[in-house]
Amino acid sequence: MNQFDAIRSYYDNEVNDALKTIADHPMMNSLMQFTFPESKECFWLEEFKKINTVHDFQHQFISKTIRQILKESCEDFTTSGFEKLDKNTSYLYISNHRDIVLDTCLLNLALMDSGCIMTSSAIGDNLVKKDFLQKIAKLNRNFLVRRGLPVRSQLESSTLLSQYICKLLKEDNRSVWIAQKEGRTKDGDDRTNPGVLKMLALNADKEPLYSFFKKLKIVPVSISYELDPTDVLKMPQLIAQSKNEKYIKADNEDFTSILQGVLGQKKRIHLHAGEVLDHELDLLPASQNKNQQLQSIAKIIDHSILKNYKLWPSQFIAKDLLEGKISSSSKYTEEEKNFFLSRLESRIDKSDTALKNNFLLMYAKPLLNMTASPKPNY
CATH class of the missing domain: 3.40.1130.10 (Glycerol-3-phosphate (1)-acyltransferase)
Structure with a gap:
């Protein structure tokens, strides 16, 4: 037994056999239907048979899944x-x-x-x-x-x-x-x-x-x-x-x-x-x-x-709401602010001050850190 067997990823010569064991799993079926919405199940089951390396699996399947995720849940x-x-x-x-x-x-x-x-x-x-x-x-x-x-x-x-x-x-x-x-x-x-x-x-x-x-x-x-889709979680x-x-x-x-x-x-x-x-x-x-x-x-x-770190309007809006100011208003539009407020109100009870502040701080923290973190000097 190799010393790393308990933690390592698959070797290429293990890929095809491993894929066969999960090819007809319901979660794989859902994943592939999401990735290839226009294709029938027989398409990816046949394609799986040709996959013999991690490179093949990542390039032919995982990368396409990620691109589909971006298409469905991301503007850019x-x-x-x-x-x-x-x-x-x-x-x-x-x-x-x-x-x-x-x-x-x-x-x-x-x-x-x-x-x-x-x-x-x-x-x-x-x-x-x-x-x-x-x-x-x-x-x-x-x-x-x-x-x-x-x-x-x-x-x-x-x-x-x-x-x-x-x-x-x-x-x-x-x-x-x-x-x-x-x-x-x-x-x-x-x-x-x-x-x-x-x-x-x-x-x-x-x-x-x-x-x-x-x-x-x-x-x-x-x-x-x-936006963090898991923010409220x-x-x-x-x-x-x-x-x-x-x-x-x-x-x-x-x-x-x-x-x-x-x-x-x-x-x-x-x-x-x-x-x-x-x-x-x-x-x-x-x-x-x-x-x-x-x-x-x-x-x-x-x-x-x-x-x-790329700062978005959400960071500036959250900082202003947290501080009760409009000092960063040049970094966002009124439409962007209203969208963020609507999102905030739909996800948490805004009457709960502690909850609201934690939510806002989650978004504002990168901006606050950026302004408060000088370059290390030795």
């Missing part, structure tokens, strides 16, 4: 920065995380359209407990991050994960995507958890951190949705946190969020690929200990993500 999808990437180089993409499924799928679509190396992408094993979902994930080159482990097991799992990511980047020339922290950002406050970097550094041995992370070729990615957890209460997820909550995130209206979406982290890492003070260096690298990533 734009990208920037990808033209600066070397098409034959693997990168470690670290991004803010807003949608369970779409963040990594949209990144891969942008990479595909740019002719760049697509990613293997991290996904929490708690999201793919059902056999069908796990197989789809592994067919789409996802690898598993094990959640909810005891401390000792967590260290072993993190070490294995670090080794696997480094193998993909350095030996397989495969790009990798990971979120800047565990789980989606539910309050709009995008911050890189140094623990993610600490996990990666488990494979650094005695190599200086600045040197190790330069070799990973980190590209911070900024993902910006004009995030409110109960935010309210619980504001009251210092423990939040317990409802049954199928993650699956509900996946469906709403995929199918709900998002208006416009923008992805920006930042500059590869390089000379910034040379500036890390030698006097910093390991934890301080990890915190400094996290701040460098944060600065790039915030600097390149």
Whole structure:
């Protein structure tokens, strides 16, 4: 048994057999009917027989599913920065995380359209407990991050994960995507958890951190949705946190969020690929200990993500409503404001001040962070 078998995605020689086991699954049928609304079932069942690699599956099916999702739920999808990437180089993409499924799928679509190396992408094993979902994930080159482990097991799992990511980047020339922290950002406050970097550094041995992370070729990615179709679903957890209460997820909550995130209206979406982290890492003070260096690298990533985050009218409107001002009114029209207010009133009880403020802050936070986050200075 290969040491990575418990977490890795499928090898190409496993793809066809795996696809056969789920080809007639009801969820696959629904997915394909959505992707190819004009085609009969026999069409994709026959096409599945010809799929023998992850590349084939992603290009012939997953990419078309994502384009159909964009057609149905998005007014415009734009990208920037990808033209600066070397098409034959693997990168470690670290991004803010807003949608369970779409963040990594949209990144891969942008990479595909740019002719760049697509990613293997991290996904929490708690999201793919059902056999069908796990197989789809592994067919789409996802690898598993094990959640909810005891401390000792967590260290072993993190070490294995670090080794696997480094193998993909350095030996397989495969790009990798990971979120800047565990789980989606539910309050709009995008911050890189140094623990993610600490996990990666488990494979650094005695190599200086600045040197190790330069070799990973980190590209911070900024993902910006004009509207978050799961915004109201995030409110109960935010309210619980504001009251210092423990939040317990409802049954199928993650699956509900996946469906709403995929199918709900998002208006416009923008992805920006930042500059590869390089000379910034040379500036890390030698006097910093390991934890301080990890915190400094996290701040460098944060600065790039915030600097390149596409601001929409929704951010400016939410900020003005939150502050009771019109200082940003030049950034939106009255029609856009009325649309946002109508959306707000249809999704939450506006008489609940705490709920309303949390909702507005979720949208305003990227703008507030952008104005309050200076460039790291070492």
